[in-house]
Amino acid sequence: MAFMKKYLPPILGFFLAYYYYSANEEFRPEMLQGKRVIVTGASKGIGEQMAYHLAKMGAHVVVTARSKETLKKVVSHCLELGAASAHYIAGSMENMTFAEQFVAQAGKLMGGLDMLILNHITNTSMNLFSGDIHLVRRSMEVNFLSYVVLSVAALPMLKQSNGSIVVVSSKAGKMASPLVAPYSASKFALDGFFSSVRMEHSVTKVNVSITLCILGLINTDTAMKAVSGIINIDASPKEECALEIIKGGALRQEEVYYDNSVWTDFLLGNPGRKILEFLSLRSYSLDKFINN
Numbered sequence: 001m002a003f004m005k006k007y008l009p010p011i012l013g014f015f016l017a018y019y020y021y022s023a024n025e026e027f028r029p030e031m032l033q034g035k036r037v038i039v040t041g042a043s044k045g046i047g048e049q050m051a052y053h054l055a056k057m058g059a060h061v062v063v064t065a066r067s068k069e070t071l072k073k074v075v076s077h078c079l080e081l082g083a084a085s086a087h088y089i090a091g092s093m094e095n096m097t098f099a100e101q102f103v104a105q106a107g108k109l110m111g112g113l114d115m116l117i118l119n120h121i122t123n124t125s126m127n128l129f130s131g132d133i134h135l136v137r138r139s140m141e142v143n144f145l146s147y148v149v150l151s152v153a154a155l156p157m158l159k160q161s162n163g164s165i166v167v168v169s170s171k172a173g174k175m176a177s178p179l180v181a182p183y184s185a186s187k188f189a190l191d192g193f194f195s196s197v198r199m200e201h202s203v204t205k206v207n208v209s210i211t212l213c214i215l216g217l218i219n220t221d222t223a224m225k226a227v228s229g230i231i232n233i234d235a236s237p238k239e240e241c242a243l244e245i246i247k248g249g250a251l252r253q254e255e256v257y258y259d260n261s262v263w264t265d266f267l268l269g270n271p272g273r274k275i276l277e278f279l280s281l282r283s284y285s286l287d288k289f290i291n292n
Contacts, residue, residue, distance in 0.1 A: 216259030
């Protein structure tokens with residue numbers, strides 16, 4: 001009890017200060033000029049808008065999704081907007097071999113990699129969970145496992161550039177949500193895995209940032225169709241959402257919250273978990289891992 005009285009207030013104060021003021025560094029579009037960026041799920045919605053923002057900032061962009069014809073149009077528009085270069089590689093993230101090879105091909109096209117933006121998801125609909133194990137497996141493979149495969153393949157290049165991994169997630173990966181159990185499970189998995197890897201990067205001095213983006217309802221065609229007649233809240237604009245994701249990655253923030261409610265960031269992003277993670281890390285003996 002004496003320990004709590006002595007040490008908890010300053011620890012809490014430190015984390016509160018970190019939480020409220022660490023994101024105040026100013027973003028500048030030139031931060032992305034000449035940077036080599038991969039965007040997955042880029043044929044439509046948020047991913048497409050991120051590609052356009054990056055193009056306007058003068059980045060090199062490689063986009064991927066399943067639709068070759070749509071990607072051609074996205075790349076063409078990126079070049080019109082001022083991208084330093086723009087390429088596409090079409091394929092399905094259900095194929096882990098493609099996911100791994102895609103990163104290598106993109107790296108060759110751009111001569112390296114500075115930022116990996118993981119944004120794709122498998123098709124899903126809102127429904128009560130009825131025991132469809134195939135849906136759970138597909139959701140975990142595409143929405144989670146392929147993210148791991150892509151990040152592992154990209155890590156050597158990102159280490160060379162002191163780059164960034166940006167993981168697009170959802171409020172459904174931070175709080176219980178009905179009608180999307182398989183989707184929610186995959187998004188919770190992203191938080192568990194990438195937040196743990198971020199901590200490992202910190203203790204082993206790997207200068208590759210990991211930004212987890214927690215999004216509310218965004219006005220993409222896919223999302224609007226899925227929630228029609230089920231959820232009655234205002235959706236946030238995909239263009240602004242895309243920009244906020246890029247800003248968070250460029251500023252190397254740990255988390256980005258984007259939602260139409262001012263309470264989301266405060267309630268889901270509170271520092272309590274950070275305090276527990278900081279305190280629990282003290283009980284680990286990590287010297288042999290750091291030395292290796």
